Each structure stands twice: as C-alpha cells, then as structure tokens.
Amino acid sequence: MTKPASLETVMMPVNRANGLPNAHYIDPVIFAEERQSVLFANWAGVGFGKDIPEAGDAKPVDFLGVPLLLLRDQEGAVHVYQNTCRHRGMILVDAPRNIRGTLRCPYHSWCYSLQGQLRAAPHVGGVGQNTHPDIRMEDLGLVRFRAHVWQDVIFVNIDGRAAPFEEAHGALIARWREFAKPLFHGGADSSFQLEVRTNWKLAVENYCESYHLPWVHPGLNSYSRLEDHYNIEQPGAFSGQGTLVYRQLQGAGGEIFPDFEELSAQWDTGGEYVAVYPNVLLGVQRDHTFAIVLEPRDCETTVEHIALYYARPGAETPALEPLRQQNAQLWKTVFEEDIFVVEGMQKGRHGPMFDGGRFSPVMDGPTHGFHHWVATQIEAGRRA
Amino acid sequence: MTASGCSCFPGVSSVPGFSGVSGVPDDLAALEAALLAAHARRDCDALATLYAAAADRMERRGEIDATCFFLTQAFVFALEAGAERAAELNRRLVAYGRAWPLPAG
Ligand code: FES
Ligand SMILES: [Fe+2]
Numbered sequence: 001m002t003k004p005a006s007l008e009t010v011m012m013p014v015n016r017a018n019g020l021p022n023a024h025y026i027d028p029v030i031f032a033e034e035r036q037s038v039l040f041a042n043w044a045g046v047g048f049g050k051d052i053p054e055a056g057d058a059k060p061v062d063f064l065g066v067p068l069l070l071l072r073d074q075e076g077a078v079h080v081y082q083n084t085c086r087h088r089g090m091i092l093v094d095a096p097r098n099i100r101g102t103l104r105c106p107y108h109s110w111c112y113s114l115q116g117q118l119r120a121a122p123h124v125g126g127v128g129q130n131t132h133p134d135i136r137m138e139d140l141g142l143v144r145f146r147a148h149v150w151q152d153v154i155f156v157n158i159d160g161r162a163a164p165f166e167e168a169h170g171a172l173i174a175r176w177r178e179f180a181k182p183l184f185h186g187g188a189d190s191s192f193q194l195e196v197r198t199n200w201k202l203a204v205e206n207y208c209e210s211y212h213l214p215w216v217h218p219g220l221n222s223y224s225r226l227e228d229h230y231n232i233e234q235p236g237a238f239s240g241q242g243t244l245v246y247r248q249l250q251g252a253g254g255e256i257f258p259d260f261e262e263l264s265a266q267w268d269t270g271g272e273y274v275a276v277y278p279n280v281l282l283g284v285q286r287d288h289t290f291a292i293v294l295e296p297r298d299c300e301t302t303v304e305h306i307a308l309y310y311a312r313p314g315a316e317t318p319a320l321e322p323l324r325q326q327n328a329q330l331w332k333t334v335f336e337e338d339i340f341v342v343e344g345m346q347k348g349r350h351g352p353m354f355d356g357g358r359f360s361p362v363m364d365g366p367t368h369g370f371h372h373w374v375a376t377q378i379e380a381g382r383r384a
Numbered sequence: 385m386t387a388s389g390c391s392c393f394p395g396v397s398s399v400p401g402f403s404g405v406s407g408v409p410d411d412l413a414a415l416e417a418a419l420l421a422a423h424a425r426r427d428c429d430a431l432a433t434l435y436a437a438a439a440d441r442m443e444r445r446g447e448i449d450a451t452c453f454f455l456t457q458a459f460v461f462a463l464e465a466g467a468e469r470a471a472e473l474n475r476r477l478v479a480y481g482r483a484w485p486l487p488a489g
Contacts, residue, residue, distance in 0.1 A: 101466025
C-alpha cells in the first residue's frame with residue numbers, strides 16, 4: 001500500500017503551490033482512491049442524452065467498473081440504473097437497444113418497467129406460480145443512481161451523497177443561463193471518440209488553460225490570440241477559459257450556423273470553455289456548443305467522448321450538413337493537437353524526481369483550481 | 385433441460401398432462417416448432433401469442449398448472465413487447481391466484 005503523500009503543497013496559493021504528485025497519475029492505488037473520493041462522490045459525466053434519443057432507448061455503460069444502464073422512459077425522462085438484475089445479479093442489457101415494453105432479464109426473465117419497478121418474477125413461487133409471500137415486488141425494483149441531465153450530458157452521483165446538481169453547479173448554470181435552450185446534436189458526424197494514453201486529469205488540466213494555445217494550436221491562435229483570452233475560476237466547481245474573439249465558421253457560400261435565440265451581445269464574439277469538475281468539458285459559442293465526457297478507463301488510459309450541438313435540428317437545416325462536418329473536423333483537429341501533450345505529460349510523470357510541477361501564477365489559475373479541488377476531495381475522503 | 389433441447393417447454397415433464405415430446409398431438413408438436421423458431425428470432429410478440437395458444441389448449445383440458453405455466457410465459461413476453469394483451473394474461477393468472485395484479489399505469 002502506498003503511503004499517501006500530504007497534499008498540503010497542492011492546496012497552497014497558486015504562486016507557491018506544487019501540482020498533484022506523480023502517484024495521482026501513475027499509481028493504481030491512488031487511482032482507486034480518486035475513483036471513490038473524486039469521481040463517485042461528485043457529479044460525473046457518464047454519457048449523453050443524444051445516445052438514448054427515443055423512449056425506451058437503453059444503453060449500458062461501464063463507468064469505472066460499475067455497470068450502469070442509461071435509459072429513457074416513455075415520458076422522456078432519463079434514468080440511470082445499476083445494470084444488475086435483483087435476482088441473481090445478471091447483467092440486464094449488454095448492448096444498446098430499444099425496449100418496447102419492459103426490460104426482461106435474459107436469465108430467468110424477471111421484468112422491470114422503464115421506471116425501474118419489478119413487474120414480473122415468473123415462476124418465483126414454483127412453476128406457473130408468480131408470487132411468493134416473501135418476494136415483495138415493491139422492494140425489488142432496479143437500483144437507481146442519482147442522475148441529472150444538463151447540456152445534454154448525463155451526470156451521475158454514484159455515492160449518492162453529493163449536493164443536488166443544481167446546487168453543486170448553480171454558479172455555472174447561472175453563468176450560462178442564456179444557453180439553457182434546446183440543443184440539437186449535429187448527427188453521426190458530430191460525435192467522435194479519442195482514446196488517449198493519459199490519466200483523465202491531464203485532459204481536464206490541458207483543457208482549462210489557454211497558456212498552450214499559441215504553441216499547440218497555432219492555427220486556432222491566429223484568430224484567437226492569447227491576450228484575447230481570460231481565465232474562468234470558480235473554486236470547488238469549475239474552471240476554464242474564455243475568448244473575446246470567437247469567430248463563426250463560414251462555408252464557401254458565406255453560410256453560417258443559426259444562433260441560439262436571444263443571446264446577449266457578450267456572445268457576439270464570446271466563447272467559453274469550462275471543465276465541470278470532475279470529468280466533463282464544455283464549450284459554448286453563439287452558434288454551437290460541445291461537450292466532452294472523459295471516461296477514465298484506467299489510471300493511464302482515457303477515452304474522450306465528444307459531441308457537438310446546434311441551435312436548430314439537422315433535419316431542418318440539411319444545407320448546413322457540410323458545414324457541420326467541417327466544424328466537427330475542425331474541433332477534432334484541435335483536440336487531436338492536444339493528444340501529444342496529455343500523453344507527454346503522462347510519460348513525464350514517470351520521472352521519479354518530478355515534484356508535481358510549479359504553476360504560472362498568472363496563466364495557470366484554472367489548472368491549479370482543479371488540483372486544489374481534487375486534493376480537497378481526496379483529503380475529505382481520507383477523513384471520512 | 386433434456387438433451388432433445390426443448391427450450392420453450394422448460395420443465396415440461398414436470399407439468400401435469402405433459403409426458404414429454406413423444407405422445408403429444410401433432411398440432412402441439414407444430415406449436416412447439418413455432419415456439420422454438422420464435423425464440424430463435426427473439427420475436428416476443430409471436431412468443432406471447434404462441435404461449436397463450438398453448439395455455440388455451442391446456443385450459444380446455446382442465447390442466448390448471450400447465451395452463452398457468454404457459455400463461456406466465458405468454459405474460460412475460462407480452463410485457464417485454466409492451467403488448468396490451470399483457471393486462472389480460474395477468475388477469476387470468478390473478479384469477480387462478482398465480483400473480484399479483486399489475487399496478488395501474
Ligand atoms: S438473474 Fe435476472 S431473472 Fe434471474
Ligand atoms: Fe488545447
């Protein structure tokens with residue numbers, strides 16, 4: 001067992017702090033601790049509403065080894081269940097599919113409604129006998145996790161003890177209230193995944209800073225200069241960066257995406273890119289948004305699930321399909337440009353003398369804010 | 385399950401009135417073949433219909449345990465399909481004291 005390092009130096013002010021120690025990136029023991037104290041104890045992103053668009057759509061998700069079932073009921077509400085039958089613990093759904101009526105376990109056919117109630121336990125009292133005095137249907141519904149959908153991301157609090165989502169993320173909900181509008185996923189080409197050999201936290205850290213833009217994304221920076229960016233810092237909840245010079249993508253014929261309705265002038269050339277702790281990265285601009293759910297596969301592997309959204313449905317704006325594809329490609333290029341740094345930082349953390357690194361007191365506030373929050377969660381878990 | 389591999393009539397030999405595949409009437413053999421085919425293509429609407437037909441047959445013979453076995457099978461697949469007949473199948477089981485009434489809604 002690794003003796004946990006004190007995180008005191010991480011919690012110092014940014015100008016004197018060190019980053020999280022190497023073990024937080026390369027040690028499976030610390031990874032297991034973070035799984036509990038950071039990812040399960042807070043609202044973690046596990047998927048997107050667009051992955052279960054229709055009533056009855058069900059999608060199994062393995063979140064850090066926990067089998068989840070994302071399911072949309074007949075009223076359109078999203079539920080996140082433990083994908084485990086209450087009888088002998090069989091996995092209920094092994095591949096995405098639509099459930100027309102009830103969810104039938106493939107083993108002994110116990111049936112659950114989309115709201116999670118046990119509807120039938122066939123032959124439970126013997127052949128042809130579907131009741132037994134000791135089997136109370138109302139006690140044997142699917143285990144449900146607290147879930148909340150925001151910006152089409154499905155957030156889950158596995159340990160059930162976090163503050164309500166609206167409270168935990170009230171500041172960002174208020175900051176972006178103008179984007180509390182229907183979001184329309186751009187279609188198949190507007191979703192992609194990148195598998196990266198890095199600890200999930202490095203993807204967060206790289207996303208929330210603009211310091212690297214001129215070096216890693218020179219193309220992006222030609223129209224989005226470093227001095228046109230500002231830091232966004234909300235201790236304990238989120239951090240990131242904003243730009244003052246967001247420029248809409250234009251097609252060859254001058255076509256642009258329709259704006260979200262009733263945005264204030266701030267957003268004419270504004271864009272904001274925020275890491276919602278722990279593992280969701282969001283971006284908003286006048287004409288599209290995107291969301292990245294970081295799936296920590298293991299200590300040193302992360303899958304980035306990316307989805308782009310627009311103000312109008314694709315079916316309503318078929319002429320913009322090439323522009324949507326171009327936009328998705330543009331973002332994909334940007335995110336791919338980041339892979340070598342997050343993988344490189346991961347490799348760098350195998351250097352035993354690395355001390356967590358020092359921060360730029362001016363440029364790295366958002367990154368340090370994330371480190372500080374992670375350290376706080378871990379210390380809280382150690383006290384509990 | 386027997387080596388003859390009947391997956392539609394599990395426990396069939398324990399159902400009174402059923403002595404196994406041999407000795408059952410031809411049309412029941414045809415029913416069994418249809419059930420196997422429906423299982424193979426995971427057609428729960430057809431499964432509900434076919435099991436309900438088997439239940440009807442047993443009911444006419446006065447074989448209550450066998451009836452309730454098939455009604456249960458039919459009910460489960462009707463539930464899975466979201467078919468309206470699930471309510472009726474459930475009522476029949478309830479009448480035999482073999483199931484809880486479905487909750488409203
Ligand atoms: S394990 Fe699901 S019904 Fe038996
Ligand atoms: Fe970047």
